[in-house]
Amino acid sequence: MLAVLRKIVQEVNAAKDLGSALSIIVQRVRAAMQSQVCSVYLLDPDTNRFVLMATEGLNKKSIGRVSMAPNEGLVGLVGTREEPLNLEDAASHPRFRYFAETGEERYASFLGAPIIHHRRVMGVLVVQQKERRQFDEGEEAFLVTMSAQLAGVIAHAEATGTIRGLDRQGRGIQExxxxxxxxxxxxxxxxxxxxxxxxxxxxxxxxxxxxxxxxxxxxxxxxxxxxxxxxxxxxxxxxxxxxxxxxxxxxxxxxxxxxxxxxxxxxxxxxxxxxxxxxxxxxxxxxxxxxxxxxxxxxxxxxxxxxxxxxxxxxxxxxxxxxxxxxxxxxxxxxxxxxxxxxxxxxxxxxxxxxxxxxxxxxxxxxxxxxxxxxxxxxxxxxxxxxxxxxxxxxxxxxxxxxxxSPTLIKQYGDVVEEERQLTQGLDALRSLPCETLDGHRMPLWVNTGLMADVARAQQRGAEGVGLYRTEVPFMVNERFPSEKEQLSIYREQLAAFHPAPVTMRTLDVGGDKALSYFPIKEDNPFLGWRGIRVTLDHPEIFLVQTRAMLKASEGLNNLRIMLPMISGVHEVEESQHLLHRAWCEVRDEGVDIPMPPVGVMVEVPSAVYQARDLARQVDFISVGSNDLTQYLLAVDRNNPRVADLYDYFHPAVLQALQQVVDGAHAEGVPVSICGEMAGDPAAAVLLMGMGFDTLSMNATNLPKVKWLLRQVTLEKARELVQQMRQIDNPQVIHSALHLALRNLGLGRVINPAASVQS
Structure with a gap:
């Protein structure tokens, strides 16, 4: 069966359009399962009916003419239950429905499998046989596998428009x-x-x-x-x-x-x-x-x-x-x-x-x-x-x-594009104004950078510093490790561009989904493997060259801050600081007179959340990496669209962890910032301010929106919202409740310009 399945899949993938693919499937599946009938019914979204689209064994004149609602017939039952149905005597089932034009009264046994793509039922694949018998487990598994293959083919046909002209109305699915x-x-x-x-x-x-x-x-x-x-x-x-x-x-x-x-x-x-x-x-x-x-x-x-x-x-x-x-x-x-x-x-x-x-x-x-x-x-x-x-x-x-x-959808999204353009123009006026709440609380807004293109954009948007400079970017665009002199030049340019504002440089953070072609890391589970500080502590020569370049680049500017990524315990901080002190001494011995810059850690893994106070005793600042922290707390690969719905930084566990980090750092008198997508979400920024974060760092594009919203609320209101959200145990409900609260304050325009289209 596996060999047969592989051959059918090859043929289906090579089919020039959906009609050809359906014909191949019904012919090959009928032959492979030695059944008398194989048919495909597709769900027409306009009529919400399952329409016979291809068959081998039934009367071909019934294609496009026979259809049934989800509450009708055995096909409707398979579609609504979203699971296979295996019957020895189909006619005796209370949901059996007879269609004279198909001639199906001659067939006793029935096996149907739903065609599902991303939780959406797209149709039903059916085989039938004259003699009364139960299809065995292997045959059922084969049909389920074929229906999964067909789901992808139909979805692709929808996307490219090749499904058009195949349904009864001849309109097909337009988008x-x-x-x-x-x-x-x-x-x-x-x-x-x-x-x-x-x-x-x-x-x-x-x-x-x-x-x-x-x-x-x-x-x-x-x-x-x-x-x-x-x-x-x-x-x-x-x-x-x-x-x-x-x-x-x-x-x-x-x-x-x-x-x-x-x-x-x-x-x-x-x-x-x-x-x-x-x-x-x-x-x-x-x-x-x-x-x-x-x-x-x-x-x-x-x-x-x-x-x-x-x-x-x-x-x-x-x-x-x-x-x-x-x-x-x-x-x-x-x-x-x-x-x-x-x-x-x-x-x-x-x-x-x-x-x-x-x-x-x-x-x-x-x-x-x-x-x-x-x-x-x-x-x-x-x-x-x-x-x-x-x-x-x-x-x-x-x-x-x-x-x-459709023209309607194009118009709706076109309106969003125009609203965004007008909003951006309006927000430009905020560039030189401080991010200060209605009750006088100052919230510094910094940017995440990695390319020189980010610098001009950040300055145009009124950034007050750099909360995360991704030093891996110059490594990724190279074909070898950049030398100390090359790194010094890149870092100096970044530090000088923002001087006298602080620039937080993260030491090399590779591994996971960030690979260097000349330093391959092959692992079965890279996100739980050799990445971040683990790599550079194992290769002190990389760490020392990089930190020496950073230190030398800061001479006469003194706006450097060094941040250590992927810290999972105090021992890693101690090892890193030992190497940092060594690099500092070497640089000073070469005659470069610079003070030791502030050193901080990124809280990205659960162990660091529980040790936040211990870590705070060792460093000058703490920064939360919200992207990775959410990923690790929820055990969801944030780069995997299959589980994208589960990745949510409004999850109660994430919000509790963030509050724990803030409380732990502040208990030791250490400032705490946050970088990542969450900090750049205007609605989330209100909560983060209410939790007590001292600085927010984000991509430059979102900075004006965050600034506008924070200037429209009070710190007291933000704290009140945090308390309200902590009573809710569902991330989707937190989203809705927070957005509703902000809209009720007349502050909905920057939260999500495309929300009206989505709803």
Whole structure:
């Protein structure tokens, strides 16, 4: 069954549209399970009825005509119960409903499995048999697995619009919603420009072209390029390979011949398909044919065909990239965005970013926040390769993407974009004003930085200091560890840019989702592994070089603060301070006269929460990393969209932990700040101020909104809200109650500009 399942999945994924995929499934599942009938019913959201969309075994004329409500028939029962139904005698079940046009009275046994995608029932997959018998566990498991596969296919069809025309009304589903991870706040409405990963045949979409001659010329150039590469490679390796191995290159050249692959691709291009799509179609057909062969030697040839296809695709992509057109409102989409891709878009045209991989803390997300571009990361379910050229909406507040949005939705989000623009203009007036509450409480607002692009943005927004400078960013953009001199130059620039305001530099924080290509860390569970201070304490040479560079960079400025990441206990602080003191002594011995800067720790793991007071005795300040602390307290990977709903910094446990840290630090007379997404959420900032945090540090984009809101409330009111929220045991209710309380005070306009669309 596993081998059969793999073959069906391959065929379904290669199907050109939803109709083809459904036909393949009903045919192959019926044959695999040796049943007389296999049918697919899809839930039409307009009518809320399950419509027969494909069948093998029932009367085909009933497709699109037979439908039932969720409270009707066995199909409706499977859909509403959201679990398989296995019956030996379907007709005797009280929910059995007879449809004369299907001829299904002849079939006794019934097995149905719901098709579910992200908790949403999309349809039901059914097999039926004439004789009365119970389907066994293996057959039931097979059908459930197939329905899970079909769920992804349907969701992708919704996104790309290929589902249209398949339902009874011929309208289909006009828009689809995909959930990722918020990368950078804001809303972008525009057209998708997909940047495909280099030479990955499987993600190349179909695309109709009008200039067929141009595509044929592109393909001929690619053929010539690969032929030349093969000949050069064969010549270079001629002394190292035996004759039979050398013959492989001759086979490659034969396959490239006009009578072989070349001719097939050319034929498809002439039908109106672009060269890349035609190449994918031909190569994948050959690959599947080879992979299904019984002979082991012939199966291996699939790899040769795939390799040849990739080489041709690389040439085609190179030519395509050179003539890529970016519309006025470009939303850049890729499997994994890179800063270089962002740089290719002409200035003023980039309105949104979508990355299938990556997290809210990835380099691209940090850059996007610095640039103020709405971004969604981790959109793993988006069929990104097929959305090129279609209309999209990027909601960076909620981490949501809308494909083929309706005119109504475009207008609603367009209004949000305009409101944001007006709000930003209005907030500019606050730049030179202090963040002071109505009853005179001063709340310093600092920024998180990592790139020089952040500096200008932070200063434009009126930042009073840097609460977190991510020193790993210069390490990540390098191809080797930067030298002490190189680091000194980077740190000096940052310190001088904000002087005399304080700049808090976090020592190197890699591991988890932050990798260095030249210092790979391979672990099964990286978030609970070797990361943060654990890495640099194990490599004191990295720590000493970095802190020496920091100390030297602060000469004559004296606005440096050093912060230690991922501290889980007092012993790590003691070890770090020993190394810091050593670096300080070495720098002073070189004649650099600088005082020892304040040293602090980041509270990011539960153990540090419980030791907050002990840690406070060892350091000059404490800073809470709200992103990681929430992740570790709730045991939720914040970069995983599957559990995104569970990651919530308004969770009562998180709020209690934050209060415990503040109380512990203040008991020792040590100031405590907080950095991370929570500090940049205006509503959350009110609570944090009420808890007693001394400083809030956030991305520069959100700083004016936070400042505006805090200037509209009193410290007393903020403390009152903290007490009210502590009585609530549900994070969603805390969200609602807090936002309602602020709206009742007339302060709802900066909390969430896209909230009205969501509701």
């Amino acid at each position: 689809a919603r995909f959930v990722g991870i918020p990368g950078s706040p804001g809303v972008g409405v525009g057209k998708a420009v997909v940047v495909l990963p280099p030479a990955d045949l499987e993600v190349v979409p179909d695309k109709t072209v009008t200039d067929i001659d141009a595509e044929l010329q592109l393909f001929r150039s690619a053929l010539e390029g690969v032929r030349a590469d093969m000949k050069a490679l064969s010549k270079r390796l001629s002394t190292q390979l035996r004759k039979e191995e050398q013959a492989l290159f001759d086979v490659y050249l034969m396959m490239l011949d006009d009578a072989a692959l070349g001719n097939e691709v050319t034929t498809i291009i002439k039908s109106g398909q672009w060269a890349q799509g035609a190449l994918r179609q031909v190569v994948m057909e050959h690959v599947q044919r080879f992979e299904l062969m019984d002979d082991a030697y012939l199966r291996e040839r699939a790899a040769d065909v795939r390799d040849l296809g990739r080489r041709l695709l690389a040439y085609l992509q190179q030519a395509h990239q050179a003539c890529l057109i970016y519309p006025e409102n470009t939303i850049l989409v890729s499997e994994e965005l890179s800063p270089a891709m962002l740089g290719e878009v002409p200035e003023g045209r980039l309105v949104g970013l979508i990355s299938v991989l990556g997290s809210g803390n990835s380099h691209v997300a940090i850059l996007a926040r610095a640039m103020g571009v709405p971004t969604v990361m981790g959109a793993v379910d988006l069929p990104y390769s097929k959305v090129d050229g279609i209309d999209l909406i990027v909601d960076g507040y909620h981490g949501e993407i809308f494909t083929n949005p």
